[in-house]
Amino acid sequence: MDRIFERLADIVGSDYVSNAAEERFIYSRDGGVQMPHEPDYVVLPNTTEEVQKIILLANEEKIPVVPMGGGLVLSGLSIPLKGGIVLDMKRMNRIIEVNEKSHYAVVEAGTALGMLSAYLNKHHPSLKNSLPDAPPVATVAGNIMIHGSGHLSQSEGGFHSEMVTGLEVVLPTGKIVKLGSCSTVPYWFSRAPLPDLAGLFLGWNGTTGIITKVGIKLFPRPLLNDGLMFMTEDVDTVPDIMFRIVNTEMCEDLTFFITPKPAMFEGFQMTIISITANSEKEMRLKKEIIRDALRDYYESKEAGFVPVPKEMKAFLLEAPQKNLSAFADVRKGGGFEYVGAIIPVEKIPDAYRAGLDIAAKNGITYSLGGRMIGRGHSFMFYFAYPFNRADKEDMDRVRQALDDTNHAALKMGGIPWKAEVSGQQLILKQMEPSTYEFMQDIRKLLDPNGIMNPGNWEVNP
Amino acid sequence: MKKEYADIIHRCFRCGWCKLPLNFKDFNCPSYLKYRFESFSSGGRLWLIRAWMNGEIQTSERFAKIIFSCVTCKNCVQACAMPKIREYLVDMVINAREDMVEKGVIPPEVRDYFKAVSISGNAYKMPQEQRGAWANGLDVERYTAQEYLFYVGDVGSYDEEGVKMARSVAGLLKKVGISFGILASDEITDGNEVKTLGEVGLFEQIASQNIEKFKKLDVKKIITLSPHAYNSIKNEYPKLDGNFEVYHYTQVLNKVLNDIPMGELNVKVTYHDPCYLGRWNNEYWAPRSVLNSVPGLELIEMDRNMQNALCCGGGGGNFFTDILGTGPDSSARVRVNEAIDTGASVLAVACPICYRMLSDAVKAEGVEEKIQVRDIADIVSEAVNK
Numbered sequence: 001m002d003r004i005f006e007r008l009a010d011i012v013g014s015d016y017v018s019n020a021a022e023e024r025f026i027y028s029r030d031g032g033v034q035m036p037h038e039p040d041y042v043v044l045p046n047t048t049e050e051v052q053k054i055i056l057l058a059n060e061e062k063i064p065v066v067p068m069g070g071g072l073v074l075s076g077l078s079i080p081l082k083g084g085i086v087l088d089m090k091r092m093n094r095i096i097e098v099n100e101k102s103h104y105a106v107v108e109a110g111t112a113l114g115m116l117s118a119y120l121n122k123h124h125p126s127l128k129n130s131l132p133d134a135p136p137v138a139t140v141a142g143n144i145m146i147h148g149s150g151h152l153s154q155s156e157g158g159f160h161s162e163m164v165t166g167l168e169v170v171l172p173t174g175k176i177v178k179l180g181s182c183s184t185v186p187y188w189f190s191r192a193p194l195p196d197l198a199g200l201f202l203g204w205n206g207t208t209g210i211i212t213k214v215g216i217k218l219f220p221r222p223l224l225n226d227g228l229m230f231m232t233e234d235v236d237t238v239p240d241i242m243f244r245i246v247n248t249e250m251c252e253d254l255t256f257f258i259t260p261k262p263a264m265f266e267g268f269q270m271t272i273i274s275i276t277a278n279s280e281k282e283m284r285l286k287k288e289i290i291r292d293a294l295r296d297y298y299e300s301k302e303a304g305f306v307p308v309p310k311e312m313k314a315f316l317l318e319a320p321q322k323n324l325s326a327f328a329d330v331r332k333g334g335g336f337e338y339v340g341a342i343i344p345v346e347k348i349p350d351a352y353r354a355g356l357d358i359a360a361k362n363g364i365t366y367s368l369g370g371r372m373i374g375r376g377h378s379f380m381f382y383f384a385y386p387f388n389r390a391d392k393e394d395m396d397r398v399r400q401a402l403d404d405t406n407h408a409a410l411k412m413g414g415i416p417w418k419a420e421v422s423g424q425q426l427i428l429k430q431m432e433p434s435t436y437e438f439m440q441d442i443r444k445l446l447d448p449n450g451i452m453n454p455g456n457w458e459v460n461p
Numbered sequence: 462m463k464k465e466y467a468d469i470i471h472r473c474f475r476c477g478w479c480k481l482p483l484n485f486k487d488f489n490c491p492s493y494l495k496y497r498f499e500s501f502s503s504g505g506r507l508w509l510i511r512a513w514m515n516g517e518i519q520t521s522e523r524f525a526k527i528i529f530s531c532v533t534c535k536n537c538v539q540a541c542a543m544p545k546i547r548e549y550l551v552d553m554v555i556n557a558r559e560d561m562v563e564k565g566v567i568p569p570e571v572r573d574y575f576k577a578v579s580i581s582g583n584a585y586k587m588p589q590e591q592r593g594a595w596a597n598g599l600d601v602e603r604y605t606a607q608e609y610l611f612y613v614g615d616v617g618s619y620d621e622e623g624v625k626m627a628r629s630v631a632g633l634l635k636k637v638g639i640s641f642g643i644l645a646s647d648e649i650t651d652g653n654e655v656k657t658l659g660e661v662g663l664f665e666q667i668a669s670q671n672i673e674k675f676k677k678l679d680v681k682k683i684i685t686l687s688p689h690a691y692n693s694i695k696n697e698y699p700k701l702d703g704n705f706e707v708y709h710y711t712q713v714l715n716k717v718l719n720d721i722p723m724g725e726l727n728v729k730v731t732y733h734d735p736c737y738l739g740r741w742n743n744e745y746w747a748p749r750s751v752l753n754s755v756p757g758l759e760l761i762e763m764d765r766n767m768q769n770a771l772c773c774g775g776g777g778g779n780f781f782t783d784i785l786g787t788g789p790d791s792s793a794r795v796r797v798n799e800a801i802d803t804g805a806s807v808l809a810v811a812c813p814i815c816y817r818m819l820s821d822a823v824k825a826e827g828v829e830e831k832i833q834v835r836d837i838a839d840i841v842s843e844a845v846n847k
Contacts, residue, residue, distance in 0.1 A: 015496070015788075016497065018498060020521070020523045021518060021519070021521065021523070021524075022500045022509055022518060022521070022523050022524055022527055023498055023499075023500050025500075025508075025509065025512055025517065025518055026498070026499045026500045026505050026508060026509065027499065030475075031474050031475050031476065042498065044497050044498065070477060071477075071499065072476065072477065088497070088498070088499070090497060091497050112481070112485070114481055114485035115481070115485055115486070115487060117485060118484055118485040118486045118487075118764075121484075122764065135476045135477045135478050135542070136477075136478070136481055136485045137477035137478070137480050137481060322478065322542045323542075325474060325476040325478060325542035325543070326542050326543055326544060328472075328474035328476070328543070329472055329474070329543050329544075329545060329546070332469075332472060332545075333471065333472060334471050334472035334473050334474045334543075335474060336474075388471075389471040389472070390471040
């Protein structure tokens with residue numbers, strides 16, 4: 001029997017460690033187009049202490065460790081580029097605490113966002129969490145680690161990483177630390193007013209430590225939700241339209257999409273304005289204020305509100321949106337890949353044109369769109385390309401389109417979000433050298449043996 | 462693999478919607494709930510089957526365990542985000558099992574089950590002449606020309622809990638005046654689990670034997686004890702020219718109970734939907750309606766009910782092969798705790814497999830003082846006899 005396997009089995013129990021060909025196959029790849037790399041072991045820890053023991057073992061044996069949540073990023077961030085241990089965190093999915101009055105929940109890292117939402121529905125129906133458009137098995141920790149966003153990102157504070165009120169982390173050396181108010185008092189209400197160390201673990205793709213617990217903000221759940229759809233034909237008007245809607249402060253979520261299918265949508269940009277309210281009167285008022293803000297556009301017939309059939313409205317307002325996963329079947333091939341670039345709001349027209357050009361150049365179909373982050377503070381613009389998993393050439397075309405999109409996003413002043421390794425390299429090459437050096441200094445300090453998800457955030461992996 | 466499945470299996474995106482019920486309450490795929498490796502989820506299983514077809518993965522004990530631990534509960538079918546492939550998800554797993562059967566690379570537990578069924582006509586290797594012993598003392602007639610054939614099945618004939626359930630149902634059917642008879646020692650297995658475990662040839666042989674027997678006896682209407690038999694006779698036998706009116710016993714009771722006087726039962730009951738009645742055959746209301754007809758009975762729903770119900774873990778042949786295994790994360794034990802959380806003192810079942818699985822789970826959890834597993838007929842009988 002493999003000595004390391006035995007030691008891992010001693011830590012988590014033999015049922016929860018595998019080096020079998022089946023697990024090595026499944027954990028070597030995700031739903032995107034990144035090339036597979038097999039782990040040596042897949043381990044499913046159940047407690048922070050087990051994670052700590054695994055990290056200590058990995059340091060002793062100099063084995064890479066790659067944390068994994070839902071495994072849904074599509075850009076290979078939990079694919080073990082240099083083998084080693086994949087830590088699938090989903091057994092650690094306990095909801096530890098909900099503080100209603102201070103609007104936060106404390107959960108274990110592997111808690112699925114959908115399961116947190118279901119728990120709140122039942123036990124705290126006046127509160128809700130922000131849900132990404134990822135499937136409901138996406139985890140709280142996975143989503144904050146990649147700076148994910150969700151259906152409350154416009155109205156309630158931006159990226160999900162900005163909704164973090166505290167963290168428990170196992171450092172690459174095995175030390176367990178708490179960050180935020182929970183480090184000092186028994187409450188997880190805030191990262192302020194202490195020195196903010198949480199940023200050392202947010203956006204780092206698991207290269208600086210393993211997040212084991214998360215304090216996350218919760219928000220009021222109004223009784224009603226409804227939506228408006230605003231259609232434009234001139235993409236150059238979109239930033240101004242978004243600006244006006246955001247400034248009304250009347251909507252909860254603000255997204256838009258552009259798609260060549262169905263044909264009725266081709267050539268138009270559709271802005272979806274999600275509104276919540278506690279009464280019909282409030283809902284009517286909010287809609288009226290938003291309509292007023294866009295009055296000159298629709299009176300001049302440059303753009304207009306589109307009546308939305310009830311069924312379509314239901315899925316546009318759904319969180320998370322199931323039809324986004326179904327987009328993977330557009331090419332009857334079980335896959336799509338996307339660059340979600342975080343861009344300045346005024347660059348939406350540039351992103352739109354770049355997306356159309358890249359799709360045409362690579363001969364692939366597309367879906368473009370995005371979500372407002374914060375009250376007009378940035379925009380997550382996605383360039384999504386479906387592919388046929390059974391067609392290698394189709395996957396190659398999509399890989400090329402991703403690379404083209406990463407270049408285009410950086411050129412227009414945006415930054416690819418949760419970029420794959422080659423995208424990370426593009427970003428790092430454009431980054432101030434002193435910033436990159438600072439990142440590497442921090443990594444060396446935290447992870448002297450270089451065991452944490454090696455290959456990520458490195459110019460020369 | 463059949464071409465129709467080989468052509469679509471790559472279309473699973475492995476997005477993971479299949480792990481949860483529609484209300485996201487908790488993991489609802491029994492094999493994923495138990496093992497927690499991605500490979501034991503519906504998507505992981507389909508990706509591995511494709512890799513096996515392509516030669517990227519070889520047959521192994523682990524691979525067989527992954528493929529045969531699916532309980533065919535259809536939660537994945539219910540929850541999948543891909544409308545054009547979702548209905549085939551379980552069919553693809555069953556088809557992979559068929560390929561493994563054909564290649565002779567199945568787990569020993571599955572092989573032993575097939576041997577028992579083909580040699581003894583039942584999964585318990587019990588003598589055929591004892592098949593009708595469950596009805597001793599009930600004064601139940603053999604089927605001649607009654608309105609219904611009451612088909613009891615393997616579990617109802619030989620399993621201790623199953624026998625209790627068969628007796629309750631038969632007793633109640635008599636009490637409410639349903640005209641029925643049984644096959645007793647002439648009954649053999651219905652074949653549902655043989656089919657889901659992938660032995661197509663054996664299933665066709667069993668089904669054909671049953672069809673021939675039913676036709677010879679001029680059977681027109683069948684009441685089944687088990688939702689599994691209900692499924693095979695209703696949906697699979699017609700493909701082999703066996704067309705009968707098939708009812709689950711709760712459907713028959715639901716038609717007659719309004720006219721039957723019952724005493725009051727002051728009891729809180731929660732009902733566990735069997736997958737082969739619910740998600741496989743879309744029957745959610747008859748059992749609830751029967752329970753609601755009992756005066757004083759308060760029916761409380763678990764968080765996961767109807768389309769979202771968590772399987773007991775006994776489907777897809779696992780009741781007999783036990784490949785899914787036991788432990789605190791086994792779905793039956795999780796389900797029992799979910800039932801207790803409702804505040805009910807009775808967990809009502811409508812399937813002999815669920816009955817046994819959940820009764821064992823109550824013992825394993827040591828919660829006999831908190832909740833009792835009872836079949837619907839037993840509950841109704843108590844009210845009728847009051």
